Amino acid sequence: MKINALVAHDATQPLIADAITLRALQPHDVKIDILYCGVCHSDLHMARNEWAVSRYPLVPGHEIVGRVVATGAQVSRYKAGDIVGVGVMVDACRECHFCQQQEEQYCEAGFTATYNGIDKYTGDSTWGGYAQHTIVNEDFVVSVPGNLPLSGVAPLLCAGVTVWSPLRHFNVKAGDNVGVVGLGGLGHMAVKLASAMGAEVTLFTTSPEKGEDARRLGASNVVVSRDAAQMAAARTSLDVIIDCVSAPHDLNPYLATLKTNGRLVLVGIPESPHLAPDVTPMVFRRLSISGTSIGSIKETQDMLNFCGEHGITADVEVIAGECVENAFSRMLQGDVKYRFVIDIAATRWA
Ligand code: NAP
Numbered sequence: 001m002k003i004n005a006l007v008a009h010d011a012t013q014p015l016i017a018d019a020i021t022l023r024a025l026q027p028h029d030v031k032i033d034i035l036y037c038g039v040c041h042s043d044l045h046m047a048r049n050e051w052a053v054s055r056y057p058l059v060p061g062h063e064i065v066g067r068v069v070a071t072g073a074q075v076s077r078y079k080a081g082d083i084v085g086v087g088v089m090v091d092a093c094r095e096c097h098f099c100q101q102q103e104e105q106y107c108e109a110g111f112t113a114t115y116n117g118i119d120k121y122t123g124d125s126t127w128g129g130y131a132q133h134t135i136v137n138e139d140f141v142v143s144v145p146g147n148l149p150l151s152g153v154a155p156l157l158c159a160g161v162t163v164w165s166p167l168r169h170f171n172v173k174a175g176d177n178v179g180v181v182g183l184g185g186l187g188h189m190a191v192k193l194a195s196a197m198g199a200e201v202t203l204f205t206t207s208p209e210k211g212e213d214a215r216r217l218g219a220s221n222v223v224v225s226r227d228a229a230q231m232a233a234a235r236t237s238l239d240v241i242i243d244c245v246s247a248p249h250d251l252n253p254y255l256a257t258l259k260t261n262g263r264l265v266l267v268g269i270p271e272s273p274h275l276a277p278d279v280t281p282m283v284f285r286r287l288s289i290s291g292t293s294i295g296s297i298k299e300t301q302d303m304l305n306f307c308g309e310h311g312i313t314a315d316v317e318v319i320a321g322e323c324v325e326n327a328f329s330r331m332l333q334g335d336v337k338y339r340f341v342i343d344i345a346a347t348r349w350a
């Protein structure tokens, strides 16, 4: 089935509207009319081949919210009319240790990515959510709570779960002191989710003008990271830091803000590596550095349910698909409050 999508044809050309072919509906597949798709910084890294793994043509988009319009003969979880979400994964091996324990994001065979992956059925590329429709196996589809505005739900499917997963995995609880580095798509969700969990949140930002928003989103403290005095005042104050920065930077000043036994969790994936940090303070204060990759399907559903209960969505700027290149440039300048989301119905494909 041919559909309209926004397609990157190489690393240097803007995305253009073009036709792609979706696979035929398999017995366990649901067909989804896409309503909204968030614009993740990973989409920009991938469209521009910044991680050197992009294959073209490429259709970005892994923060998908839509309506089920058709189901394969053996689908049991969803029916036409359901509002559902699809995140970064659309399949995995289902057999390895990690798949068996519902951590498909660490599948030993590598999960099938929503875009730029290899479709198990066709052998062709998988196509992302900057498109009118998608077809996904029901096991990789999640239910969206009925009480949330859907444009603000879309970013939860990647940005939301990517920060939810480490907050949960590393047992952040009420009263903990949590740092968040970078107030972008991921960072603003980390501030919202950690504060809803009862943590006291400190935001580190390179953009002093974001301080007021950070407090409105739930941060108790705001530290301008380029101000050495403010960084010094935050020394040894935090249990866990979630670093959401998309560019390489010095990790040492953040290690200094951790309490003994503290942990710096990296979720940003910069184009080139961070400078290796100084290990000596890590040894003497038993510090850890971790990285984590998105979150499982179960974590995604848990996070959406939590957001439904707490009335949490992303702060979004809704755009038509033809404005995505402008959104990419503004994202690069840190000018996003705090996630661009494509309104698929408002997009002109001609
Ligand atoms: P984003 O919306 O562009 O936000 C990134 C933020 O980082 C900016 O708003 C800015 O915050 C800060 N920043 C940018 N350049 C900086 C620099 N040179 N120095 C210091 N701070 C800088 O990006 P995003 O969509 O949240 O994604 C963030 C990163 O996470 C990307 O690399 C993305 O690929 C990655 N990611 C990883 C996973 C995973 O599974 N681990 C999942 C999704 C995305 P301030 O203005 O507040 O400083």
Ligand code: ZN
Pocket (backbone or CB within 6 Å): 040, 041, 042, 043, 062, 088, 158, 159
């Ligand atoms: Zn993403």
Ligand code: ZN
Pocket (backbone or CB within 6 Å): 092, 093, 094, 095, 096, 097, 098, 099, 100, 104, 106, 107, 108, 109, 110
């Ligand atoms: Zn597996």
